[in-house]
Amino acid sequence: MRRLRIVGLAFCLIALTGCIAHVEIAGEVMGTTMKIEAVSRSLSKDELNRAVLDAIEAAKKVDGLMSTWRDDSEISKLNRAGPGEWVALSPETYEVLVKAVNVSKKTGGAFDVTVGPLVDLWGFGAKSPAVVTKAPTDEQVEAAKAAVGYEHILVDANNRRAARDAAGVEVDLGGIAKGYAVDLAIAVLKDRGVKDALVEIGGETAAIGLTEKGEPWLIGIRHPNRPPPRFLTTVGLENGVIATSGDYFNVYELKGRLYSHIIDPTTGKPITNNVCSVTVLAKECALADALATGLMVMGPEEGMKLVESMPGVEAIIAWRTGKDTIEAKASRGARRYRLSP
Numbered sequence: 001m002r003r004l005r006i007v008g009l010a011f012c013l014i015a016l017t018g019c020i021a022h023v024e025i026a027g028e029v030m031g032t033t034m035k036i037e038a039v040s041r042s043l044s045k046d047e048l049n050r051a052v053l054d055a056i057e058a059a060k061k062v063d064g065l066m067s068t069w070r071d072d073s074e075i076s077k078l079n080r081a082g083p084g085e086w087v088a089l090s091p092e093t094y095e096v097l098v099k100a101v102n103v104s105k106k107t108g109g110a111f112d113v114t115v116g117p118l119v120d121l122w123g124f125g126a127k128s129p130a131v132v133t134k135a136p137t138d139e140q141v142e143a144a145k146a147a148v149g150y151e152h153i154l155v156d157a158n159n160r161r162a163a164r165d166a167a168g169v170e171v172d173l174g175g176i177a178k179g180y181a182v183d184l185a186i187a188v189l190k191d192r193g194v195k196d197a198l199v200e201i202g203g204e205t206a207a208i209g210l211t212e213k214g215e216p217w218l219i220g221i222r223h224p225n226r227p228p229p230r231f232l233t234t235v236g237l238e239n240g241v242i243a244t245s246g247d248y249f250n251v252y253e254l255k256g257r258l259y260s261h262i263i264d265p266t267t268g269k270p271i272t273n274n275v276c277s278v279t280v281l282a283k284e285c286a287l288a289d290a291l292a293t294g295l296m297v298m299g300p301e302e303g304m305k306l307v308e309s310m311p312g313v314e315a316i317i318a319w320r321t322g323k324d325t326i327e328a329k330a331s332r333g334a335r336r337y338r339l340s341p
């Protein structure tokens with residue numbers, strides 16, 4: 001009798017685990033890495049695979065519509081249009097542009113959707129030379145800065161179109177589009193009946209449901225000075241998003257000085273506030289992505305004030321205190337994560 005029960009239990013376990021489909025696909029999109037992991041108890045392996053491939057297609061579509069590295073993207077067309085000339089946009093591009101303008105306002109211009117000319121000038125844009133050999137002059141910085149200001153972007157919801165009201169103004173969605181692509185990929189997965197998945201594009205991550213083991217998805221936040229398996233902290237995500245910006249990638253050195261790809265629109269120069277990593281937790285990855293970029297500019301004091309004023313948003317901000325040392329602090333709702341700076 002006892003033996004029968006054990007056999008029965010083993011059979012149940014096989015039956016249970018046998019019907020879990022698990023798909024994991026990694027690749028490249030938007031000039032960075034993308035990974036989707038999904039599990040399902042109701043979809044077949046083929047159905048789950050199809051859903052994941054469609055989610056990847058959705059992320060590629062975002063790149064096609066919004067990248068300034070593609071001449072045929074809607075944003076490149078907008079940037080080529082004459083001052084005051086309206087350009088019709090897809091629902092996706094319009095949505096991201098409006099979100100980007102809203103975060104620009106919310107951060108007082110620390111995140112600025114028109115930072116493009118400065119990004120190009122400092123060597124991080126589509127129009128930049130492959131290698132930067134000297135820093136731009138103050139005159140060049142001032143000239144590029146003159147074209148920066150999110151208030152130059154005009155949007156028309158009724159006709160779903162946008163315009164720039166002055167020559168030289170350029171839209172750059174580099175600080176928000178990856179997060180939006182993550183949101184879109186999650187929406188595709190949900191639409192296909194996927195309930196448990198993790199989507200990650202270049203450090204911007206969203207999770208729904210749980211892992212195959214029934215646990216929250218574990219996300220390690222990279223330590224600015226140490227390689228994995230050391231992390232600044234580890235976050236368990238169930239239904240939520242996490243976006244991280246850091247000074248440790250997309251950076252170059254000139255005459256012993258490091259130049260970050262995050263530009264302070266006020267000075268017109270790469271940030272010099274020693275902030276090295278910002279992680280934002282929220283419900284929407286586009287918002288988290290843009291805020292992470294903006295908080296890199298705002299710094300711990302001003303940045304945390306903004307975060308604490310935004311319901312559903314938490315952050316971890318780290319800054320360099322010496323050549324090999326950092327400090328970090330978390331917003332109230334993120335203090336349960338143990339930081340190891």
Ligand code: AMP
Pocket residue numbers: 110111112113115119124172173174175176244245246261262263264265289292293294297
């Ligand atoms: P992320 O990696 O999400 O922090 O985004 C960095 C990208 O956002 C850069 O490569 C630029 O294209 C763009 N960017 C840099 N500085 C800013 C800024 N202050 N506001 C908005 N976008 C920015």
Ligand code: MG
Pocket residue numbers: 174175176243245288289290291292293
């Ligand atoms: Mg960002």
